Amino acid sequence: MRKTDHLQVRVKQRGFRSGDDDLILTLGIESFGTGYFLRSKDVEEAIRALKETIVRLERLKGTLLVSERGVMKTIYRPSRHRERRVLQQAST
Numbered sequence: 534m535r536k537t538d539h540l541q542v543r544v545k546q547r548g549f550r551s552g553d554d555d556l557i558l559t560l561g562i563e564s565f566g567t568g569y570f571l572r573s574k575d576v577e578e579a580i581r582a583l584k585e586t587i588v589r590l591e592r593l594k595g596t597l598l599v600s601e602r603g604v605m606k607t608i609y610r611p612s613r614h615r616e617r618r619v620l621q622q623a624s625t
Contacts, residue, residue, distance in 0.1 A: 534558065 561571035
């Protein structure tokens with residue numbers, strides 16, 4: 534969506550940050566004739582989903598997904614030795 538100069542001035546004047554408008558567009562509800570409104574309910578749902586993602590990330594930490602030519606082959610948690618080898622190969 535195109536942003537007007539007026540919007541950019543108001544964002545700065547009112548203490549909003551760059552990207553806040555994108556969050557409102559993404560998570561808020563459309564109010565026809567008015568714009569987009571970010572309700573408390575929308576924020577709570579987004580926070581819950583992000584917390585679930587954080588829990589999943591913590592659980593997946595240290596996991597290796599083996600793939601070749603666009604095909605996922607296997608998944609496992611490598612030993613420390615194997616992890617170092619994987620990381621060395623990734624940095625080259």
